[in-house]
Amino acid sequence: MTAQAGPPPSGTRTSEPQGAPAAPPPDLGAALSLRGLWKRFGEKIAVKGMSLDVPAGSFYGLVGPNGAGKTTTLSMATGLLRPDFGTVHVRGTDLWQRPDEAKRGLGVLPDGVRLFDRLTGTQLITYAGLLRGMDRDTVASRTADLLRAFDLTKDANTYVVDYSAGMTKKIALASALIHAPGTLVLDEPFEAVDPVSAANIREILADYVASGGTVVVSSHVMDLVQRMCDHVAIIAEGQVLAAGTIDEVRGEQSLEDRFVDLVGGRSTGEGLGWLRSSSASS
Structure with a gap:
């Protein structure tokens, strides 16, 4: 499988800076x-x-x-x-x-993630799933599963802005998992x-x-x-x-x-x- 299909995007250079050792080929199975x-x-x-x-x-x-x-x-x-x-x-x-x-x-939880915290927990996970192009029935089913797995069911209709730090991390992680990366x-x-x-x-x-x-x-x-x-x-x-x-x-x-x-x-x-x-x- 070849990974180089055309020129790199503007602003990204794949070759190393002048004088730097050449990087080995990527591991395409990683x-x-x-x-x-x-x-x-x-x-x-x-x-x-x-x-x-x-x-x-x-x-x-x-x-x-x-x-x-x-x-x-x-x-x-x-x-x-x-x-x-x-x-x-x-x-x-x-x-x-x-x-x-x-x-x-990929599912990503960045450092200092900023969430749409004026949404409820249910709405935030649902929004993440719909952004991924998933159908509404699948999103609804997986959202319920994730809220249950992260022990957030009782706070499903609470606005994320009112979540504790731990709850915020969990709802962000749930949003990163919705599409089964x-x-x-x-x-x-x-x-x-x-x-x-x-x-x-x-x-x-x-x-x-x-x-x-x-x-x-x-x-x-x-x-x-x-x-x-x-x-x-x-x-x-x-x-x-x-x-x-x-x-x-x-x-x-x-x-x-x-x-x-x-x-x-x-x-x-x-x-x-x-x-x-x-x-x-x-």
Whole structure:
């Protein structure tokens, strides 16, 4: 299957910047295959030649410190942000050459997602389904199923603006699932979510992967990624430092210790002796 069908869209260059090493060919069997992605904002290069393969059927964690380029990478991987260079393939389909076809297989929960919060929960999921071109009967049936699965049935007719942070994450995720995508890309889905809602989301995602779906999730919580994911990539300064199965990446260490070893930046309390002596005397 060839992915290059005509010239790239205006503003996207598939070849690497001058002097950068050539990226290998994409893996057309992967759920997501990123090749040589670059993105600059002003003087800052946020992503530097990112290449990464997400195996189909995997639960893939993307971890990195603040400012590592996680959100920028996921935005480019889902068509929300155009790369300066590089390509993205969604199960073999070039995202920028054939965006409609590629995006049909994606469900996306962006970081800081803005919802139409003057709609009720039912209306929001319904709207998401109709935007995908689904028929009303299927949308109605799936909306009821999703509200029940996310424990939102009793709040189905409440406006989303009145939802808690956890409920908002769940209704946004339900909207991303309505069209039964093959791949879910979730940017910080557990941020500001209470433990009960987080457990509910994890269970639904685990069932989704067990049924053949692929999940890509970014998170700062290493223990959560270690328990939940089977693959992981550690990134910093817009580059991949390590990628593979959880066991391959962490080796004999915990994922958190391996992350700190690769990323660095751990500091001590040196110079804060005054704080310890102050607390001891109070």
